[in-house]
Amino acid sequence: MSGITDEVRDRIRKVKALVLDVDGVLTDGRLVYLPDGQLMPSGFHVHDGMGMRTLGEAGLKVFIVSGNWTESVRLRAEHLRVTESYLGVGDKVGCLERICADYGLSHCELAYVGDDLNDLPAMQAAGFAVAVKQAAPEVREAAAYVTQREGGFGAVREVCELILKTQGLWDAAVRRFMADVEAHGFRPPKG
Numbered sequence: 001m002s003g004i005t006d007e008v009r010d011r012i013r014k015v016k017a018l019v020l021d022v023d024g025v026l027t028d029g030r031l032v033y034l035p036d037g038q039l040m041p042s043g044f045h046v047h048d049g050m051g052m053r054t055l056g057e058a059g060l061k062v063f064i065v066s067g068n069w070t071e072s073v074r075l076r077a078e079h080l081r082v083t084e085s086y087l088g089v090g091d092k093v094g095c096l097e098r099i100c101a102d103y104g105l106s107h108c109e110l111a112y113v114g115d116d117l118n119d120l121p122a123m124q125a126a127g128f129a130v131a132v133k134q135a136a137p138e139v140r141e142a143a144a145y146v147t148q149r150e151g152g153f154g155a156v157r158e159v160c161e162l163i164l165k166t167q168g169l170w171d172a173a174v175r176r177f178m179a180d181v182e183a184h185g186f187r188p189p190k191g
Helices: 006-014 046-057 071-079 092-103 117-125 137-142 155-166 170-184
Strands: 017-020 031-033 039-041 061-066 084-087 110-114 128-131
Touching (some): 017 092, 071 084, 092 117, 110 117, 117 128, 155 170
Parallel strands (some): 017 110
16 A cells, blocks of 8 residues: 555545446456357456455445446346446446435545546546556546556455555454355355
8 A cells, every 4th residue: 555645545534335347447348249249248357356245344335337238247246246236327427426325425435446538527526536557548647546456357356455454444354254255155145
């Protein structure tokens, strides 16, 4: 966490929810078109999933907001027990408004992780804006924090750890996560 200013730490301490873009953030940004025409992201990194689950164990909310709609993203969100996923979204700021209204949050309590130009308005609306390492230059410039890892390669895990460690919640969240995994395995809840 070296190089982080006191102002950025103050923003991180206010975070109650993490909002994530998918393509280029949870994935490396490559898309695969299947023979039947369906779109599929290139894949997800297990470290990101562990970070998201650990964040949830600390009581923070995790949202996925993507311009694309794919079954694989819906299933990944379910598996990770994401608070809610919004797929096929064109207006990401409007989606943040809905999240704030539905979950009693303010914009300053949102962290948003993005990688490309369509994420800029949502990043500007969030209290803590994060860009992944390979993000477009304009996105990196708008961010309060730029990850050391690339999207699809553990950048989300890095952000989850940054939030939890800054808030002093990391150790307790890891213990709760491990207890949950020991009791239930790493799988989605039933029902």
